[in-house]
Amino acid sequence: MGNPDVIFLHAPSLYDFRTKAVLHGPISDVIPSGPIFEMYPLGFLSLCGHLENAGFSTRIINIANKMLNSLKYDPEQEIQELKPKAFAIDLHWLPHVQGSLKIGEIAKKHHPEIPVIYGGYSATYFHEELIHYPFVDYILKGDSTESPMVMLIKAIREQRDVSEIPNLTYKDNNGNMRSNEITYVPGLIDYVLTEYEFVINKTFKFFDLDGYMPFQTWINYPITAVFLYRGCLYNCKTCGGSRRACEKVFNRKGLAYKSPEKIVTELKTIEHYFNGPSMMIGDIQQNGKAYAYHLLDEIKKANLKNEIALEFFAPPTEDLIRRIQEAIPKYNVEMSPESHDEQIRQAFGRPFNNQQLENAVRACIEHDARRIDLFFMIGLSGQTYSSVMETLDYCEYFLKTYGKKKNLHPFISPLAPFVDPGSEVWEHPEQYGYRFFGRTLDEHRQLMESALSWKYFLDYETQWMTRDEIVLATYEAGIRLNELKRRYGLIPQKIADLVEHRAKSAMGYIKLIDEIVKKGGEHLEDWSKIAYEIRDMNIHTICYKEELNWPVSFFKFNVFKILAHVLKARIGTSWTALWAKIYHNQDKEGKTHVEEDHSGRT
Structure with missing residues (x-):
């Protein structure tokens, strides 16, 4: 079969999660993956496609997913047996810091001669700290590293100088850090394709379904995604992909769009093989009305049958929703108002009022949206415990007013575990009323490594809510919203009972863990008594995870x-x-x- 030139490795958030019991809590209840964040970045697919087109062979190994699916799986043994020209490891989302660094350390331990490359948003932000780890050889910075990656692998293969490769931080021959500027910032991303055909080919080539699986339950819920652009026009205060963060961290001063024709090509390819929902990542309104209508016209001509989900950063107009209905028979909508309080919402960076939100929800219902998901957040600037409870009143108002078709689904979750590095809140915590418990990469690694519950790896609290209050508000809000969903027919009694039981049990374990932590070094015996029990408290604690799922066909794959x-x-x-x-x-x-x-x- 031969050794691939580049092997991409995706780590769990906590490397020892199989042997170390931690109450991860609800940090992943409203995302597809589990609490160890086993979903690898979509950028892996684009990077692999670029390398393959340049003549290099690649492989993806989702270490996290393989560890989840088999207690017998030994990631260190597999890494030891690999012989690529380079290892590429993502440090995109900061919660991966502990596992990502551990995987890099293992790779270098067994293969001191093979370069280890890091990339991703967090790797970019912390590149000056990251490059000083002895097992890190290169860091590719920015939100677009396909071309620099090809240049780097060519240089590694030919043993050439890397000093002219854009976006690269590296160690010179004396071990000193060198940082090339981020100058590869493309303005058009038609070349960025989610190479699902590549995944199919490689899965069969390596007979490694678990290694290529995006997340553990994907086989039962084969959701796919297509990026519309890179960058953002909005400046949401906790987002590391906001306009100011992109400009400061990634040198991106504008949006990089993908043409409607390319987007439709990707959607058609997906539909050829999969019958699951596709998410169009990014608000189609950001490039203006003409772009949005052009995209919808192209989708309509393609006559797509799959479920398609659209996310909106500002409520769409009824005219746009009507055009969506005409173009996409099975469309779903996501919006994130974050709070019922207009002042808190607008201070966060969402520039719309409640009337605009309600008008959009009403229009979606009248124009037969399959689902409308509304996401609210806990941990916002200016938000108190009482304000969180008032958000639940607002959710009840929505369900009572617009919930007759049972296609309106509100969710609430904490900003957890970490605030995005590079975001406005991260850069100016005092201005927004935040206090941090970790600022460096290593401090966040220690938070993930030492915490017994998610309360202790939260890297922040606010002047309005302490860590304890954020945790309490999260579970109380989850219990209350769970009951609202039961009452309005969104979930059956059995599911409601399960979520309530787990939420209340988790609250009890939080208190027990607090007592154990107070005992310091004498806590080990007490911890061993509850460690096994808490494993079931890491999902379905503020909502039933499958509530998030958009409709999917009975036959999920075109085998x-x-x-x-x-x-x-x-x-x-x-x-x-x-x-x-x-x-x-x-x-x-x-x-x-x-x-x-x-x-x-x-």
């Missing part, structure tokens, strides 16, 4: 099309290789020779 593609790729590769061999051995007279193998057979 025959997948097999046909794999077969075609294998046969095509074989015939291409054979023809190249024949052509290579043509003599000057044009005669063709086929070389014999060692057995004498042609």
Whole structure:
């Protein structure tokens, strides 16, 4: 099979999660992955596609997912057996800091001669600290590193100088840090494709379904995604991808869009193989009305049948929703008002009022949206415990007023575990009323490594709510919203009872853990008594995770099309290789020779 040139490794948030019991709490209840954040960045697919097109072979290994699916799986043994030209490890989301660093350390331990490359938002922000870890050789910075990655792998293969590669931080021959400026910042990203066909091919090539699985339950809920652009026009205060963060950290001074035609091509490719929902990541309104309508016209012409979800950073107009209905028969909508309080919301960076939000929700319902999801947050600037409870009153108002079709789903969750580095709150905590418990990369690694509950790896509290109050408000809000959903028919009694039981149990364990922590070094015996019990308290504690799922077809995969593609790729590769061999051995007279193998057979 041969050794791939570049192997991409995705780590769990906590490397020892299988042996170390931690009350992770509800930090992942409203995202597809679990509390160890086993979902690898979509950027892996684009990077692999670019490298493959440049002639390099690649592989993705979702270490986190493989660890989840088998207690027998030994990640260190697998890494020891790998022999690529380079390891590429993501440190995109900061919660991965402990696991990501541990995987890099293991790779360098067994392969001191193989370069270890880091990339991602958090790697970019902390590049000056990260490069000083002895196992880190290179860091590719910025939100677009496809071309610099190809340059770097070529340089590694040919043992050439890397001083001119854009976006690169590295160690020179004396071990000193060198940092090249982020100058590769493309303004058009038609080249950025989510290479799902690549994933299919490689899964069969390496016989490694778990290694390529985006997250643990993906096989039952095959959601896919397409990026509309990179960058953002909004400046949400806790977001590391906000306008100011992009400008300061990634040198991105504007949006990089993908053409509607390319987006539709990706959606059609996805639909060819999968029958699950697709998420269009980014608000289609950000590039103006003409772009949004052009995109919808192209989608309409494609006659797509799959569920498609759209996210909006500001409420869409009824005219836009009508156009969406005409273009996408099975459309779903996500909006994040964050708070019922207009002042808190606008201070956060969401510039719309409640009337605009309600008008959009009403229009979505009248124009047959399959689902409307509303997301609220706990831990905002200016938000008190009482304000959180008032947000639940607002959720009840929504369900009472607009919930008859049972397609309106409100959610509430904490800002956890970390505030995004580079965000406005991160850069100016006092201005927004925040206090941090960690500021460096290593301090966040220690938070993840030492905490017994999610309360202790929260890296912040606010002047309006302490860590304790954020935790309490989260569980109380979850219990109350859970009961509202039961009352308005969104979840059955059995599910409501499960969520309530887990939330109340988790609150009890939080108190027990607090008592254990107060005992300091004498806590180990007490901890061992409850460690096993808390494992079930890490999902379904503020909502039932499957509540998030958009509708999915009974037949989730187009199996025959997948097999046909794999077969075609294998046969095509074989015939291409054979023809190249024949052509290579043509003599000057044009005669063709086929070389014999060692057995004498042609």
